[in-house]
Amino acid sequence: MRFGTLDWVPALDAAHLLADPVRDALERWSQNAPDAVGQVLVAEIDPERADTAAMTETYGLPLEASGNCVLVAGKRAGAERVAAAVVRATTRADVNNVVKRLLDVRKASFLAMDRAVEDSRMEYGAITPVGLPADHRVLLDPRVVTGTVIIGSGLRRSKLLLPGEVLATMARVEIVDGLAIPVG
Secondary structure: OEEOOEEOEEHHHHHHHOOHHHHHHHHHHHHHOHHHHOOOEEEEOOHHHOOHHHHHHHHOOOHHHEEEEEEEEEEEOOEEEEEEEEEEOOEEEOHHHHHHHHHOOOOOEEOOHHHHHHHHOOOOOOOOOOOOOOOEEEEEOHHHHOOEEEEEOOOOOEEEEEEHHHHOOOOOEEEOOOOEEEOO
16 A cells, blocks of 8 residues: 555564564454454655654655654652553643643653663654553544554654554553644
């Protein structure tokens, strides 16, 4: 399939373009929902153009189709609570209010780059909700749930493309009203 100037193929047919935890998660998911996983596509990109603005411009993709995934953490009674917030690129995650309340913590902060990479086993700038550790909550803004969404593959050299409706069926996903704030 062609979207923008990229050719997209079924993700599990090009597993070399997926980080190990992403591939493993898709394989597990396909055992229960093969039709859903069949709609998850991957395309190879230039890793130097992996950041959202550069990727959309380079490959003729609509900015509103891109989803950003950020890892956020906070502590309560000495126990750390981590979540991935997935929002459209035309918005930003409301970390200081919505995510903080959902995690039930006094302060929520983005995970440091080295920690996010270590915990996710994915490359920075390519972290995706697919394949995150089981103790990470996965929060989706409702805007991500409808229409096509482009997200990381765990590797900077590729991206995933799938219907938001399919992403919303992934295990542990919570759809959270108000998770995202429009930018500008």
